[in-house]
Amino acid sequence: MPPHEVIERALEAADGPALIAFLTAGYPAADSFLDVLSQVEDAADAVEIGVPFTDPMADGVTIQRSSHAAIENGVSLRWILDRLAGRSTAPGSPPLLLMSYLNPLLTFGYDRLAARAREAGVSGFIVPDLPLEESAPFRACLEPEGLALVQLVTPATSAERLTELCGQSQGFVYAVTRTGITGGEVDLPTELTAYLRTVAEKSHVPVCAGFGVRSREQVQRIARHADGVVVGSALVEVLERGDSPGEFLTGLRP
């Protein structure tokens, strides 16, 4: 099965709403990365590993902070792929995606990236500063390995564009809950219901909603209209405090 389908199957097979967990690689410490990752894997249905970048323009303060600290800790895309490639994973462990801004990917080199990522057990990519219109070269690089490029949609996306983005997305469709950056405690908008329903109608892969998700009550509300949720900044804050990521994630499940 190509990796993008592995993501799709894993999210569909989740017991209740699928839980996608985001963590910044090597945060709070580089040497605990694989340990934190395996705790998160035990409690999530898929994991997004954040590749730190100096200029995360779509991220709020929490992920900016973790991103800068991770760079200070010596974390890079190369470092992440080396760590992942060097570990052994149990069969059936949740699929991994890399969330990265474009420049670290370009610098690594498209010619080597897909094969190296697949060897490291990565199934797909999320690239917040790569809109569909600019994505052809990157998709061409992922395709031979069957890796997913997840598309994001937002409440401001036009109907026509939504159809196009849903049609092109692989792994899942990332439905951003509101116009804004990651993090915050903003209430989920009330129009969310209609928006998520429209996305679900147009998508042939699971739809997972994220940005600002931090409580079980929110997960319950979203789960009525989407296949799953993405939890990012709230989990990074848990790691920051030194609390158990596994307990936090388990506590989010309805």
Place this chain on the structure above:
Amino acid sequence: MSTNTATSSRAAGHARLLSDLVAGRLPDARGRFGPFGGCYVPETLMPAVHRLTEGVYRLLPDEAFQQRLNEELQDWVGRPTSLTRAAGLSARWGAEVWLKREDLTHTGAHKINNAIGQGLLARSIGAERIVAETGAGQHGVAAAAACARLGLPCVVYMGEVDVERQAPNVDRMHRLGATVVPVTSGDRTLRSAVNEAIRDWVTDPVGTHYLLGSAVGPHPYPYLVRELQSVIGREAKAQLTARAGMPDAVFACVGGGSNAIGLFHEFIGDEDVALVGVEAGGRGGALGENSATLSGGRPGVLHGAHSMLLYDDDGQIQETHSVSAGLDYPGVGPEHSLLQMIGRVDYVTASDEEALDAVAECCAAEGILPALESAHAIAGARRWAAENPGARILIGLSGRGDKDMPILRRFPVTSTGVEETAHAAS
């Protein structure tokens, strides 16, 4: 392919790109200047970018819009600006030196040409609020003034480091009614201010217009800013040819590249005219010691565009240094990347020290206090003049130096020149 065929087909490709540029075919429909440019923004911004693009291509050719813009440029900005024959510099350098005086515009730098143009455009496409970034504070002041004039609320993001080194401009922005938000994240200079302005824009893409201050960023900004700034070169060419003739060489400083593209654009097709962009050489050639993107960078993606960029082997953007806040930026506009690639413009550097010397020389010889940014262009021209005696040289004096007093105070004037004080070594 043999090396010879490869070289000649590359040359043919470059010649084609130059003729496309001269014929007005660039940027293309995808916002590309050859391999550079494009629109690399988060999905949340796509509707705003589409609305802006539609507005730009509808309004810039519109006669009523142009008339309204020209009224503001004459009445309020103070255009056309003078072209000054620099007799003192000419005598010192053994050249014929002319200065295009953007320092004489309202608010004191070329930034106002763009700010008032984008302000008018923003209002026409229904924006209710403006956000802007600023480095030297000149663009922040220009945006604040334009917004006050047009009745739009304005928020300016400015790195904490720049808030300190360009303090006079922070007070001016406040007076003009803008909210100034000091940016404490990242490197706390221009690049972090751009990140914060984009984050603000992402939060309200429909109500807010991002008034970007240089020829950088996602399409359509590099095109829009060039069109609004090319009044500099149009005026300068008409003024200079009426009084003397075509220049042999044209110099401008390059941060993001807006005053440079504004001055160069009109001369791109005049292949006998040498065009030279001067970047900030800072304290030296090592990564992190300068802001010389075109001289020391490679292609990459930051702030919405594929262009030359300073970054390390992991793709992390490099911290930069320049004594001038307005040049202290790791990226550059995509059109400059193309102009460098095809060899139409030469990009050189001037160090902090050369720029400070140029400030002193321009004060002494012309009675003009130039901005530290503009002083880089003067320094580059001076070096070139030494190798090209008697040449006619046009220099873009992009702004005035009043804002730089907090920095210049660290370099007191002596009878022989400028001397760095002990505590300025930090």
